[in-house]
Amino acid sequence: AQSVSQHNHHVILSEAASLELGCNYSYGGTVNLFWYVQYPGQHLQLLLKYFSGDPLVKGIKGFEAEFIKSKFSFNLRKPSVQWSDTAEYFCAVSSSASKIIFGSGTRLSIRP
Amino acid sequence: SAVISQKPSRDICQRGTSLTIQCQVDSQVTMMFWYRQQPGQSLTLIATANQGSEATYESGFVIDKFPISRPNLTFSTLTVSNMSPEDSSIYLCSVVTGAGTGELFFGEGSRLTVL
Numbered sequence: 303a304q305s306v307s308q309h310n311h312h313v314i315l316s317e318a319a320s321l322e323l324g325c326n327y328s329y330g331g332t333v334n335l336f337w338y339v340q341y342p343g344q345h346l347q348l349l350l351k352y353f354s355g356d357p358l359v360k361g362i363k364g365f366e367a368e369f370i371k372s373k374f375s376f377n378l379r380k381p382s383v384q385w386s387d388t389a390e391y392f393c394a395v396s397s398s399a400s401k402i403i404f405g406s407g408t409r410l411s412i413r414p
Numbered sequence: 415s416a417v418i419s420q421k422p423s424r425d426i427c428q429r430g431t432s433l434t435i436q437c438q439v440d441s442q443v444t445m446m447f448w449y450r451q452q453p454g455q456s457l458t459l460i461a462t463a464n465q466g467s468e469a470t471y472e473s474g475f476v477i478d479k480f481p482i483s484r485p486n487l488t489f490s491t492l493t494v495s496n497m498s499p500e501d502s503s504i505y506l507c508s509v510v511t512g513a514g515t516g517e518l519f520f521g522e523g524s525r526l527t528v529l
Contacts, residue, residue: 336518345520345521345523346518346520392457400445401462402518404449404457404459
């Protein structure tokens with residue numbers, strides 16, 4: 303069965319700092335990978351996704367993620383965070399069965 | 415994209431009662447799912463709602479506790495039966511459209527509090 307691990311439960315950064323959130327998955331077959339964001343009081347929104355092609359994926363709001371197949375990883379990055387990036391970030395994976403499984407989430411707090 | 419409406423948006427329920435949550439999508443969709451997000455936690459997939467047949471449940475979830483209907487390609491219901499305080503959660507309907515993107519769209523969710 304597929305699973306997703308996010309090792310950072312809570313990350314605290316100052317504005318303008320660089321961000322990298324880890325995501326590892328376990329599944330032996332072809333996968334689609336996603337990062338979703340949940341701002342306080344709002345519902346989940348898609349940040350970016352990887353299906354195939356260039357393993358470096360660019361999403362909204364300056365976020366990007368890199369798929370490293372050999373490491374089963376799909377880490378999220380942003381070179382310079384803003385206070386408005388304060389949110390919960392979820393990595394997710396889907397397989398040929400199409401259902402999407404979410405990681406435990408990483409809470410990002412940005413100090414102004 | 416898809417616009418998903420859920421009813422009720424929130425409710426307070428008594429222990430032992432049951433509540434049915436409705437999910438309406440503005441277009442026909444191939445895949446519909448029900449997730450649960452307990453306070454401060456991630457999303458857990460409850461089941462895949464299959465049109466015209468029984469839902470496919472994930473480990474730890476059973477039909478007697480969470481009966482699901484999906485009579486057509488735009489509508490589904492989830493019932494939380496014989497509720498206990500541990501069922502207090504946000505229940506989310508989500509869909510994958512037929513556009514082939516695989517992206518999951520979410521409704522606003524139904525926040526249930528069980529006393």
